[in-house]
Amino acid sequence: MVHVIKTDEEAVEVARTLARGFAEGAARRDAERILPVAEIEALSDSGLLGITVPAEHGGAGVRTATLGAVIRELAAADGSIGQIPQNHFWYVDSIRENGTPEQREFFYREVLAGRQLGNAAVDARAPDGSRRRARLRPGEDGGFLISGHKIYSTGALFAHWIPVIAVDDEDLHHTAFVPRDAPGLTVIDDWDGMGQRTTASGTVLLEDVHVPADRIVAGHRTYERAGTFRSFGLLLHAAIDTGIAEGALADAAAFLSGYTKGGWPGNELTRVVEDPVVVQLFGELAVLTRAARALLESAGNVIDEARAAIANTDDPEEAARWEAEAAVAMAAARAHADTAANRVTSEWFALAGASASLRSHNLDRHWRNARTHTIHDPRRAKVHDVGNFHLNGIAPARPNDPRSRRR
Structure with missing residues (x-):
């Protein structure tokens, strides 16, 4: 139960x-x-x-x-x-x-009831670099058929339902919720990243998979109006990065607390955690991590405030303003979490000796995880969104909408 x-x-x-x-x-x-x-x-x-x-x-x-x-x-x-x-x-x-x-x-x-939703959103590329987009085709009994090749399908291998992004004849995107055991659907565990190694972010193949009409959600509607959907989803990536930083910091503290240096003639044995330089540098990493956590919580609160405000206004400009506030709060949290995760997981090694790099400890996994996860949605784009908003009054553009909105 x-x-x-x-x-x-x-x-x-x-x-x-x-x-x-x-x-x-x-x-x-x-x-x-x-x-x-x-x-x-x-x-x-x-x-x-x-x-x-x-x-x-x-x-x-x-x-x-x-x-x-x-x-x-x-x-x-x-x-x-x-x-x-x-x-x-x-x-x-x-x-x-x-x-x-x-x-x-x-x-x-x-x-x-504990059923997990997976993911099959990203289309594989054709030889010319274009996306081979999964498409909805009319099927029997008013349902649809989907064929496609999806990559980076994090969670699909473990899921009960796999949401599949597909486009209709008008190139509008929809989300089809497909049972994990549906005929024609194959999940391949071929993810081979250097980090996040056990996410099983592999391939999903679909060959004439039948989906009833009542299992298809018109996802394109999300970006036809102001909302917080994108900011909500992307903020969770900041939570992942912040968590990776916290995990690395905790493992670093545990390792350093038992680490000593010196001990040979003329060089007294000392605990590294008593070195004021080490304490200072470790403190800098802790500050980065605590700031990431604070920005994460703050952005979550802004998103909820924006969601409520948008739901309670009939003014499109007011709704767009709140959408922008949520998007910028998310972008700031993501940008800082990226920095915290990559710096903490890497820089603490400078406070330890060569034994910290031993494969038996596998402490480098935190850096590999941070580096792998953060490159899938570049920090530079988030910093640009924050800067453009605060300097030029231009809100982040809504996906599938080339227009930017001045606040």
Whole structure:
């Protein structure tokens, strides 16, 4: 029986409890590329996958900042496990945004029962570099057929439902929710990144997969109006990066606390943590990490405030202003989390000796995870959005909309 979480506080506590167990085998899972099948089952059973289901549908309806804290706790324990449910929560939000009442009722029940949503969004490229876009074609009984080749499908291997992005005859994108065991759907575990090694972010192949019409959500509607959907989903990446930084900082502190230097004639044995230079430099890394955590929480609060304001206004300019505030808050959190994750996971090694690099410790996994995860959505784009907003009054452009909006 899957537990149903009812409060924000309970969600964070459950995440912390799970994270303690996940951390114990994280180094070995990374080193040997052991997929976290049992851990993801525990995540499903814990009730955490249902925490964003609105209270009126039986969920906790947690704040975005709370969800960020949950993802951060999981990522601190194991960066891959922190990333696997990110798309799940994004697609739950897409159902809230664009699903019919019947679709919401059905999928909210599924999620509260521990069913996980995966991901098949990114189309593979053709030889000329263009995307070979998955398409919806009319099928039998009013349904549709989908064929396509998807890559970077994080979470699909573990999922019960795989949301597939496909376009219709007018090139409008839709999300088709396909059962993991649907005929014609194949998930291939061919992810071979240097970091985030156990996310199973591999390939999904679809060959004339039938999808009933009531399992298709018109995702294109999201970007036809002001909203917080994109900021909500992308902020979870900042939570992953912040968690990776926190996990690295904790492992670094544990290693350094038992590390000594010197001990040969003329050089007294001393504990490295008593070196004021080491303390200073470690403090700088801790400041970076704490600031990332603060920006993550602040951005989550802005997103919730913006979501409520947009829902309660009929003024398009007011809605656009709040959409911009959410997008900029998200971008600032993402940019700083990127810096914190990459610096913390790398620079602490300078405070230790060569033994910190031993493969048996596998402490470099934090850097590999940070570097791998942060390059998929470049920091430079987020910094540009923040700068353009504060300097020129231009809000980040909405996806599929080339227009920028002055505030």
